[in-house]
Amino acid sequence: KQEVTQIPAALSVPxxxxxxLNCSFTDSAIYNLQWFRQDPGKGLTSLLLxxxxxxxxxxxxxxxxxDKSSGRSTLYIAASQPGDSATYLCxxxxxxxxxxxxxxxxxxxxxxx
Amino acid sequence: SQTIHQWPxxxxxxxxxxxxxxCTVEGTSNPNLYWYRQAAGRGLQLLFYSVGIGxxxxxxxxxxxxxxxxxxxxxxxxxxxxxxxxxxxxxxxxGAGRYGYTFGSGTRLxxx
Numbered sequence: 001k002q003e004v005t006q007i008p009a010a011l012s013v014p015x016x017x018x019x020x021l022n023c024s025f026t027d028s029a030i031y032n033l034q035w036f037r038q039d040p041g042k043g044l045t046s047l048l049l050x051x052x053x054x055x056x057x058x059x060x061x062x063x064x065x066x067d068k069s070s071g072r073s074t075l076y077i078a079a080s081q082p083g084d085s086a087t088y089l090c091x092x093x094x095x096x097x098x099x100x101x102x103x104x105x106x107x108x109x110x111x112x113x
Numbered sequence: 114s115q116t117i118h119q120w121p122x123x124x125x126x127x128x129x130x131x132x133x134x135x136c137t138v139e140g141t142s143n144p145n146l147y148w149y150r151q152a153a154g155r156g157l158q159l160l161f162y163s164v165g166i167g168x169x170x171x172x173x174x175x176x177x178x179x180x181x182x183x184x185x186x187x188x189x190x191x192x193x194x195x196x197x198x199x200x201x202x203x204x205x206x207x208g209a210g211r212y213g214y215t216f217g218s219g220t221r222l223x224x225x
Binding site for chain 2: 032043089106
């Protein structure tokens with residue numbers, strides 16, 4: 001059974017700091033890995049999608065990496081802002097699990113002004 | 114471009130009442146469709162998924178059912194709601210394989 005783990009569960013940083021959110025997965029037979037953002041009471045917004053053949057994807061201040069051999073993905077947020085405060089979820093889509101996503105538990109990020 | 118619509122945004126229903134939540138997708142054909150539930154302070158739980166009209170798979174036994182009467186329409190239903198059905202319900206769609214998922218804005222259901 002595939003498992004996706006996110007550590008830490010919560011993180012608080014001062015504004016302007018660069019930060020890294022971690023995601024680990026147990027099965028290397030991964031189609032792709034997707035990072036989402038969820039604001040309180042809202043749906044999930046897709047941030048970045050990394051295919052298994054890719055090493056990283058970038059969008060603005062966000063950079064996501066994927067290392068299949070170590071079973072790890074990281075989401076790097078540069079120059080954090082209070083508006084980045086949200087829960088960040090990673091999810092893996094696997095070759096041997098149909099079309100289903102396996103979600104991590106999320107990291108709740110607070111960026112203090 | 115593809116869009117996903119989910120309604121209503123908020124719903125308060127008494128115990129024992131029926132439920133119908135609707136999700137529609139625009140701008141694509143033959144999408145894979147999903148219903149997730151997120152209980153307060155907990156992770157996302159996959160409830161149902163569908164790869165085509167009339168094809169529904171259930172991930173967990175429960176008081177809910179799903180239907181896909183049209184290619185881009187996915188409905189979550191219950192005949193009699195329980196208190197434990199309260200939660201945040203999210204609809205999503207994806208293409209097969211290497212495509213990412215796109216989620217709707219969610220429905221906050223409170224059963225009282």
